[in-house]
Amino acid sequence: MAATTDYDLVIVGGGMVGSMLAALMAHSRVRVAVIESTAPAPFDADSHPDLRMSAFSPASQKLFRQVGAWSLIESMRLCPYAHMRVWEEPENLLVKKLLSGHGNETHFRADEVKQSALGHIIENRVAQLALHQVIEQAANIDLLMPEELSSLEYKNEQVGVRLKSGAELKANLVVGADGAMSQVRKLINIGVRSFDYNQHALMALLQIDGPQQDVTWQRFTPTGPQSFLPLPDINGQSYGAAVWYHNPDEIQKLQQLPLDDFQDRLVETFPERLPMVQRVIAKGSFPLTRRHAHTYTKPGFALVGDAAHTIHPLAGQGVNIGIQDVGVLAEKLLKAHDSGEALGSMKVLTQYQKKRMQENRKMICAMEFFYRTFSNDIAPASLVRTLGLGIADRTGPVKKQVIRYAMGL
Numbered sequence: 001m002a003a004t005t006d007y008d009l010v011i012v013g014g015g016m017v018g019s020m021l022a023a024l025m026a027h028s029r030v031r032v033a034v035i036e037s038t039a040p041a042p043f044d045a046d047s048h049p050d051l052r053m054s055a056f057s058p059a060s061q062k063l064f065r066q067v068g069a070w071s072l073i074e075s076m077r078l079c080p081y082a083h084m085r086v087w088e089e090p091e092n093l094l095v096k097k098l099l100s101g102h103g104n105e106t107h108f109r110a111d112e113v114k115q116s117a118l119g120h121i122i123e124n125r126v127a128q129l130a131l132h133q134v135i136e137q138a139a140n141i142d143l144l145m146p147e148e149l150s151s152l153e154y155k156n157e158q159v160g161v162r163l164k165s166g167a168e169l170k171a172n173l174v175v176g177a178d179g180a181m182s183q184v185r186k187l188i189n190i191g192v193r194s195f196d197y198n199q200h201a202l203m204a205l206l207q208i209d210g211p212q213q214d215v216t217w218q219r220f221t222p223t224g225p226q227s228f229l230p231l232p233d234i235n236g237q238s239y240g241a242a243v244w245y246h247n248p249d250e251i252q253k254l255q256q257l258p259l260d261d262f263q264d265r266l267v268e269t270f271p272e273r274l275p276m277v278q279r280v281i282a283k284g285s286f287p288l289t290r291r292h293a294h295t296y297t298k299p300g301f302a303l304v305g306d307a308a309h310t311i312h313p314l315a316g317q318g319v320n321i322g323i324q325d326v327g328v329l330a331e332k333l334l335k336a337h338d339s340g341e342a343l344g345s346m347k348v349l350t351q352y353q354k355k356r357m358q359e360n361r362k363m364i365c366a367m368e369f370f371y372r373t374f375s376n377d378i379a380p381a382s383l384v385r386t387l388g389l390g391i392a393d394r395t396g397p398v399k400k401q402v403i404r405y406a407m408g409l
């Protein structure tokens with residue numbers, strides 16, 4: 001029989017959120033194991049960017065800095081952006097006529113809130129690699145990778161964790177950071193409230209003309225938003241990403257197009273301010289589902305990140321709220337460990353759930369509002385939206401509040 005290894009905390013999933021939790025526990029007296037099924041490919045400075053990337057808020061940046069991962073990301077690559085432009089191009093002729101002469105764009109600027117950047121675009125793998133470097137240097141953490149969860153058993157305030165390799169671990173607390181389809185969530189019977197959006201996202205990686213961009217923009221159309229994300233220059237070549245939201249059938253058709261044909265469609269359909277596209281390097285499509293777990297905690301267990309919630313990515317907040325989850329959870333766990341409390345006790349875990357569930361619900365509602373308000377072509381709604389974006393641009397205090405909320409400040 002395999003020997004059992006004892007830990008205080010086992011984190012299932014060493015993606016960005018699970019690895020951030022481990023990094024926040026680094027160099028403490030809490031014994032931690034991280035189980036990750038897939039080792040990320042090593043960083044290659046000459047390779048073009050990955051298709052999977054996220055916009056990280058200053059609030060997330062603060063935690064990356066706190067654990068010592070930000071300088072590691074900087075030593076690989078990242079792209080700050082200081083501007084964000086949001087507008088609607090009304091398709092309705094009546095609305096177009098009524099609006100002629102009115103500005104219908106909101107331009108958010110970092111300097112309006114005395115910051116140098118609104119956020120940074122970072123490839124998910126780069127963020128994950130930086131966090132793995134941090135946790136690999138911590139004597140109190142074992143990164144078990146590649147390793148996969150097989151089963152969980154809660155008994156006498158301890159969780160038995162069996163891995164596919166046959167290894168057995170024991171922990172006081174198991175955290176499910178294993179993504180949207182979380183196996184931990186299923187094994188411990190936590191249900192989710194879920195809704196499939198009638199919209200999928202297609203991400204395309206672009207090689208573009210000109211210098212590195214520092215603006216991200218989003219145009220709302222009745223079929224879904226179209227956005228641009230800037231990416232870091234590599235060996236003097238500029239890159240960016242286009243995100244195209246549309247109904248699932250249309251996204252499937254776009255995904256099936258050869259890259260050259262897709263490029264023609266993209267340039268034809270996207271706003272003129274899309275930088276000149278030299279070539280589309282890759283594209284991938286993603287179904288979009290809103291999920292929210294009925295609870296984040298059970299005795300001996302907690303859920304974080306996408307395992308607890310997934311939201312529409314139109315405002316780039318998914319991983320940011322996951323990182324805030326583990327910021328709060330780590331603080332509660334470190335405090336509990338210092339005062340000799342069991343990490344898996346509901347007394348400790350309820351504090352985490354209380355603080356994060358309400359906040360995440362607010363963000364889910366905000367994304368729902370944007371999705372439902374902007375993805376239609378009803379003339380009065382279009383008029384109000386378009387005027388609203390113009391008014392928002394001229395209403396200083398409201399605009400600053402929106403910027404600060406999106407930045408997590």
Ligand SMILES: Cc1cc2nc3c(=O)[nH]c(=O)nc-3n(C[C@H](O)[C@H](O)[C@H](O)COP(=O)(O)OP(=O)(O)OC[C@H]3O[C@@H](n4cnc5c(N)ncnc54)[C@H](O)[C@@H]3O)c2cc1C
Nearest residue numbers: 013015016017037054055149179305306316317318319320
């Ligand atoms: C198109 C798109 C664009 C997005 N853009 C943004 C953005 O700009 N900004 C933003 O904040 N968010 C964005 N998001 C959301 C963001 O990608 C997710 O919120 C984030 O990746 C969640 O991180 P996570 O660590 O919780 O989960 P995941 O990234 O899913 O990581 C889970 C990890 O667990 C591992 N794992 C799974 N099962 C097991 C198992 N049984 N045993 C061991 N390991 C396991 C996996 O290998 C993986 O590494 C976007 C999402 C999409 C779809």
